[in-house]
Amino acid sequence: MVHYKLIYFNLRGRAELARLILQHQEIAFEDFRFEREDWPKYKAGTPFGQVPVLEVDGKPLAQSNAIARYLARQHGLAGQNDWEQSQADMYVDCIYDLIGGFLRQWCPRMVIQTAGMKNYKPPIDFSGIELPEKPKLTFMDKVPTYPSNLKPPKMAKRITLMRGPELIHNEFIHKQYGIVALCGGRLNSGHIEMIRMTINRKMDANRMFAVWRIDPPWQPLTRKGQGKRMGGGKGAIDHYVTPIKAGRVIVEVGGKCEFAEVFSFLNEVAHILPFNAKATSHELMEAEKIKEKELAASNVNPYTAEYVIKNNMGGCHDWISPYDKKWFFKYV
Structure with a gap:
């Protein structure tokens, strides 16, 4: 008996189509799910650094559509002729679009390619610049x-x-x-x-x-x-x-x-x-100033160069430069 192991995050997502096929055919399989924070541990073991992955007797198969078509062909759901197979592909692609819309709502930052067109930013307006x-x-x-x-x-x-x-x-x-x-x-x-x-x-x-x-x-x-x-x-x-x-x-x-x-x-x-x-x-200069302020605000170490010099810790006033007492090692 073939042993199936489906590996994916602890959610429906792109693995749900494979789960529906296996459940519809009443085929026993191992539904292995993990949390998002555990993804780095499993990423190296996947074929393309992606999930879902279907292991068939230990052999990995990646890409959600490839998994769905493989299971459909193995269990008589891919159609008996070319027309029926095309209809099955039509529904698979429809589900793919639905999952893509769901993922955009769940993770707006995720980039999902839906067409071959590229999105170019509009050109910068230089109308206010005089040479x-x-x-x-x-x-x-x-x-x-x-x-x-x-x-x-x-x-x-x-x-x-x-x-x-x-x-x-x-x-x-x-x-x-x-x-x-x-x-x-x-x-x-x-x-x-x-x-x-x-x-x-x-x-x-x-x-x-x-x-x-x-x-x-x-x-x-x-x-x-x-x-x-x-x-x-x-x-x-x-x-x-x-x-x-x-x-x-x-x-x-x-x-x-x-x-x-x-x-x-x-x-x-x-x-x-x-x-x-x-x-x-x-x-870039404005971004550097903001980053410098954020780093200073998030610093949890109270013993900064300014604190050490102002409090003469270790008797540093005896050996540091007079300019370091003023600028705290920033300009050497």
């Missing part, structure tokens, strides 16, 4: 302009200009796309020219525009001549740089375009910069 007269990035001077009677001043390293978060230029003005610094650093004229040339060449100026969000190089860096001994004051000005803080928006790109169109060349520029940076969009 500027000059859409491309402008050239930035390598050296700041000083009055003729003023000697270019020298300056100390001023590392504080790169430490900590950017408090002003940390949002997209045009609410679209751009490159954001992930840590502090400096941009010299070569980096700025690389950004300008790459973006201007690869963006479509008829639909897109780009704007600078940084100043031209203004901080002087000095260097002593080759073979010159230490001492005797600072050397001559070698070049100028623009200091960048973490979270600073370096360049913005917008227009009648989507993020996927500009991501390739923005990401290329971000990976060449002398500090960590990323290509992102306004929506």
Whole structure:
């Protein structure tokens, strides 16, 4: 005697048609059901990672329609000729549609293919976007302009200009796309020219525009001549740089375009910069802020970096940096 074992969730669903056939023919079978949370334990043992599965003397058979047709042929319910078999298939497909409607009500997030057509989202409305007269990035001077009677001043390293978060230029003005610094650093004229040339060449100026969000190089860096001994004051000005803080928006790109169109060349520029940076969009930045707040709210560990430093646990004030006392290890 053939032994049938029908494996499915603890509900009717797609296995119900096979159950009805077996019950109608008064055939004994093992109706093995399990709860949804136990599904990971049984998934690996199924042919396609799906249920229902009918085991016939230990041999698995998947797909609900294949199971139903197999049982119908084995027990005289598939019809005696081609016409009767087609009528049986008609009722099977009808039941399949009914089960699909039930599953949509039971689990609205479940994706069920009912036709070969694809559902495409409507295009984004760019009617409110106006392109500027000059859409491309402008050239930035390598050296700041000083009055003729003023000697270019020298300056100390001023590392504080790169430490900590950017408090002003940390949002997209045009609410679209751009490159954001992930840590502090400096941009010299070569980096700025690389950004300008790459973006201007690869963006479509008829639909897109780009704007600078940084100043031209203004901080002087000095260097002593080759073979010159230490001492005797600072050397001559070698070049100028623009200091960048973490979270600073370096360049913005917008227009009648989507993020996927500009991501390739923005990401290329971000990976060449002398500090960590990323290509992102306004929506992604807002989502990151929400996620950060959710993580902070759901943190059950009271001993955060802020708590440890504020309470001087382990005498950490004696060995941590003064900047860590202010920013709690966030900007290093």
